[in-house]
Amino acid sequence: MKMYIVVKDSIPDKLIPVITAHASLACYKKFEENEQMIKWINGIFKKVVCVVNEDEFERLKKEVDHVLLTESALDNQEVCLAFCPREEYPKKFKFLKMWTPQGLG
Numbered sequence: 001m002k003m004y005i006v007v008k009d010s011i012p013d014k015l016i017p018v019i020t021a022h023a024s025l026a027c028y029k030k031f032e033e034n035e036q037m038i039k040w041i042n043g044i045f046k047k048v049v050c051v052v053n054e055d056e057f058e059r060l061k062k063e064v065d066h067v068l069l070t071e072s073a074l075d076n077q078e079v080c081l082a083f084c085p086r087e088e089y090p091k092k093f094k095f096l097k098m099w100t101p102q103g104l105g
Contacts, residue, residue, distance in 0.1 A: 001039060002046035003027060003085040004093055006060055009051045011079050013101050015071065019080050020049050023069050027082035030067045040085035050096035057081070063090065 005023045007016055024047060031037040052060065057078070061068065065084040070076045083089070 001036070001043065001085050001087050002048050003040065004081075004083045004089060004096075005047055005049045006057065006081045006083075006096065007049065007051050007099060008057050008079055009053050011071070011074070015073065015079075016049070016099060016101075019069065019071060020047075023067070023080045023082035026067045026069060027084060031065065031084040034065075034084055036086050037084055045085070049099045050093075051099040052096060056096075059092075 003024065005020050005027075007019060011019065028037065028041065032041075060066075060081055063083065065086075066081045068078060069080040069082070071079045
C-alpha cells in the first residue's frame with residue numbers, strides 16, 4: 001500500500017521537498033476517513049514521489065481520489081497531485097519516473 005505524489009517536471013528541485021510534504025498532509029486530511037487511508041496511516045505508510053510532464057499531469061488529474069496542490073511561490077500554479085493510498089493503482093503509475101534531485105540521479 002502506498003501514496004503516489006506526482007510533481008510537474010517544471011518545478012524547481014528546491015521546492016519539491018516542501019511541496020511533497022504539504023501534499024502528503026493535504027491528502028491525509030482530505031481522505032482521513034477513507035478506509036484505505038486509515039489502513040495506510042496505521043501501517044507502513046510508503047510514499048512514491050514521481051515527476052511528470054504537463055501532458056501526463058493533465059491526464060493524471062482525471063484519476064480518482066486525489067488532491068491537487070498549487071504553490072503560492074509560483075503564482076499559484078498547479079504543481080502536484082497526491083493520491084489516496086491504495087493497494088493497486090492503474091498500470092500507468094508503474095511507468096512514472098521517480099523523482100531524484102538534480103545531480104543525484
